[in-house]
Amino acid sequence: MTELATDLHPNKALAHHFTDMPQQREAVTLGMWLFLATEVMLFGAIFLAYTVYRHQYFDSFRAAGGHLFVSFGTINTCVLLTSSLMMALAVHAAHQGDSKKIVRYVLLTILFGAIFLGIKMTEYVIDTREGLVPLNGWWKAQSPDLRVDREMRLFFVFYFTMTLLHAIHMTIGMAILAVIAWFAHRKRFSAEDYNPVDVTGLYWHFVDIVWVFLFPALYLVHPEMHLFK
Amino acid sequence: MSSQANPVKVYIRVFIALLVLLFLTVALAFVPTRHETARNLLTTIGFTIAGTKAVLIILWFMHVKAGTRLTWIFAASAFVWLLILFALTMNDYMTRKEIANVYRVPTVRAGSMNDAR
Structure with missing residues (x-):
């Protein structure tokens, strides 16, 4: 029986329940997209809550958004897009x-990811110093109006929840990428068998897409505030 | 399926397009206007650009453009459900004022249950 299976599947990379490599590759890709669909629901729900409250507390959210640094956000978007390009090139190399x-x-993808997280940490430190962390003892009243102050605090609850959840996703992605780099170094992949690289690429690009929406939602609410203050 | 891989040139072009779109959003966000409608329009354009960037990444970086039809369905379905989630919920919140006016009931704000002050 084992011999028969080996005869049918001379390719070691091919799992026994697939007919050929393209079929296996499509199954793996679909599985990853299914996981990403659940991720869309996870982030989507938070984005929806954000949208509802931004609609309700329009002016307070605008005032709160003005406290974020557009420069940090813009540079970080550039860094993350560059890391996505590096990931695309890694997958391209894997195909060959x-x-x-x-x-x-x-490794370049991981490097740009690390630069992103470094800039984000710096920003968190500045946010903390300005008293923008919405925890008792950290939060500094931003408005004499109690209602406005509480609504601005809510904006920062969204800011920290969303960016932290995104940063956690990036950290996990970087850990997986480190394993991929190690496997590639050990020559685990070939032009026939590169699914892990492909699928990790999908995940990394998805994390990039989340940031693409986070950036205008959080940083571009009231960008001119820093300029004309 | 290894024909999925685009030439490197394509990735560079998509990357440049993404950067151009990024700077366009930032520039648009700085347009000084106090006009409510103009501001809302700028926000809408900002998120449309974000959507365009996402589509570029999905089609080329994530290879959906060269993918099978089943991949298209899997990739699109998540966003279709998200669209329904947003459309139905915002349909409620954005029309509450109008409904309240028609039935002459006080407007309910989100989170107003905790508004005891």
Whole structure:
């Protein structure tokens, strides 16, 4: 029986329940997209809550958004888009079975991810110093009006929840990428068998997409506030 | 399926397009206007640009453009459900004032249950 299975599947990378590599590749891709669909629901629900409250507390959210630094947000978007490009190039190298290039581009992806998280941490430190963390003892009243102050606090609850959840996703992605780089270094992948690289790429690009929406939602609510203050 | 891989040139072009769109959103966000309608329009354009960037990433970086039809359905379904979620919920919140006017009931604000002050 085992011999028969080996005869039918001379390719070691091919799992026994698939007919051929393209079928296996499509199944793996669909599985990842299914997971990403659940991620869309996770982030989507928070975005929906944000949208409802921004609609209700329009002016307070605008005032609160003005406290964020557009420069940090813009630079970080550039950094994350660049890391996405590096990931795309890593997947491209994987399709051609070039292990050396996979390692190089995956490490660059991790590097740009780390730069992003570094900038984000710096921003969190500045936010904390300005008393923008919506916890008792950290939060500094931003408006004499109690109602406005509480609504601005809610904006920052959204800001920290969304960016932290995004940062956690990035950290997980970077850990997986490190494993991918190690596997590529050990020549685990070939032009035939590169699904793990492909699928990790999908995840990384998705995390990038989340940020693409977070950026206008949080940083571009009232960007001119810093300029004309 | 390895024909899925686009030439490197394509990735660079998509990347440049993404950067151009990014700077366009930032520039638009700085347009000084106190006009309510103009501000809302700018916000709408901002999120439309974000959507365009997402589509570029999904189609080229995530290879959905060259993917099978089943991949298209899987990728699109998540966003279709998200659209329904947003459309139905915002349909409620954005029309509450009008409904309240018709039936002469006080407007209910989100979170007003906790508004005891």
